[in-house]
Amino acid sequence: MPELPEVQAVAERLRAAAPWARITGFGQFRPSTMNGGVHAPGRRIESIDRRGKNLILRLSGGWFARVHLKMTGDLRVLPDARLRPQTVRAWFSLDDGRAVVLDDPRALGRISLHPEHEEPELFQDLGPEPFSPEFTPAALYASSRRTARPAKIWLMDQSTVAGLGNIYAAEALFEAGIDPRRPAARLSRRRVERLHAAILRVLETALASVRAAYERPGAFSEGEFYPVAVYGREGQPCRRCGAAVRRIPQGGRSTYYCPKCQK
DNA sequence: AGTCACCTGATT
DNA sequence: AATCAGGTGACT
Numbered sequence A: 001m002p003e004l005p006e007v008q009a010v011a012e013r014l015r016a017a018a019p020w021a022r023i024t025g026f027g028q029f030r031p032s033t034m035n036g037g038v039h040a041p042g043r044r045i046e047s048i049d050r051r052g053k054n055l056i057l058r059l060s061g062g063w064f065a066r067v068h069l070k071m072t073g074d075l076r077v078l079p080d081a082r083l084r085p086q087t088v089r090a091w092f093s094l095d096d097g098r099a100v101v102l103d104d105p106r107a108l109g110r111i112s113l114h115p116e117h118e119e120p121e122l123f124q125d126l127g128p129e130p131f132s133p134e135f136t137p138a139a140l141y142a143s144s145r146r147t148a149r150p151a152k153i154w155l156m157d158q159s160t161v162a163g164l165g166n167i168y169a170a171e172a173l174f175e176a177g178i179d180p181r182r183p184a185a186r187l188s189r190r191r192v193e194r195l196h197a198a199i200l201r202v203l204e205t206a207l208a209s210v211r212a213a214y215e216r217p218g219a220f221s222e223g224e225f226y227p228v229a230v231y232g233r234e235g236q237p238c239r240r241c242g243a244a245v246r247r248i249p250q251g252g253r254s255t256y257y258c259p260k261c262q263k
Numbered sequence B: 001a002g003t004c005a006c007c008t009g010a011t012t
Numbered sequence C: 001a002a003t004c005a006g007g008t009g010a011c012t
Helices: A004-015 A116-122 A137-145 A151-156 A166-176 A189-215
Strands: A023-028 A045-051 A054-059 A063-068 A074-078 A088-094 A099-103 A110-115 A246-250 A253-257
Touching: A004 A045, A004 A054, A004 A074, A004 A189, A063 A116, A110 A116, A137 A189, A151 A166, A151 A189, A166 A189, A166 A253
Parallel strands: none
Antiparallel strands: A023 A088, A045 A054, A054 A063, A063 A110, A074 A099, A088 A099, A246 A253
16 A cells, blocks of 8 residues: 555554553564564553654654555554454554554565664665655756666655655656656756656645545545556556556556656 | 565456 | 566665
C-alpha cells in the first residue's frame, strides 16, 4: 500500500490510539524483521512521526522505533495482543492488553530501534518533505541539474523528494505533461515548476482519498483509493486525449504514461 | 542504470 | 510455470 499518503494515514490512525500504555514485550516472525526489539519493553510510545515513507515511534527514555512498511506492510493497533493474524510479522504488546503490530503478508517490512542521536544519520539520504518549506520549485530544479537520469527514475529517488513511489511519480509526471524517459537535467525551469505543483496536487489528492477510505471502510473498492490517470492502465484510453496508455520498464519496474500528453 | 535479493500471493 | 506487485539496498 504505502507511498507517502498511505504512510501518513497510518501515522494519523495510530495517533488516534493514544494514550499509550507501557510496552511490556515484543515478538517477531524472523530475526530480520526487527532489530533491537529488546530495547522496547518498559518504554512508552510518546509520539508518532513520519519521514518520507518511514514511520517513527518516539519512545520514552530517548529511543525510537523506525518502521518501514515496504510493499505490503501495515502498522496498527490490535485490541488483544494474543489474537494476531498469521501475517503479523512483528509486534509490541502493551500493558493494557493491546498490541502494535506490523501486519505484512509479504514480510518485507522492517522495524529497527535506535537511540535518538542516530536519527540524523538514519535519514541523511532523504530529500525534503514535499509539504515542507524546503521543497521549493528552485530546490527541485537544482536537483534536476545534478543527475543524468530519466525524470521518472530521478523522481522515485528518495533523495530528490521524500515519499514519492511508483504510482504517484507516474501520476505527477502525467499531470505535468512530462515524458518519464526524458532526462531530468534537460527539463526546462518552467516544466520543473509545473512538476513541483503537480507533485503537491497529486499527493494532496491521494491523502484526501486515503483518509476518506479509512473513515468510511467499504466506500472505496480496491485500487480505487486514488483517481489514477495512468498507473496500471496499460492499453486503456488516456483520460485527457484518448490515446492508449503505454507501459515501459524503467529501473526494473513498470512506468505508465500517455505518449501523446507527455513529451 | 540495470540486475538481483529480500518475501509472499495473485494473476496469466 | 512464469510474471507481476504501491520499496529499497547491495551489488555491477
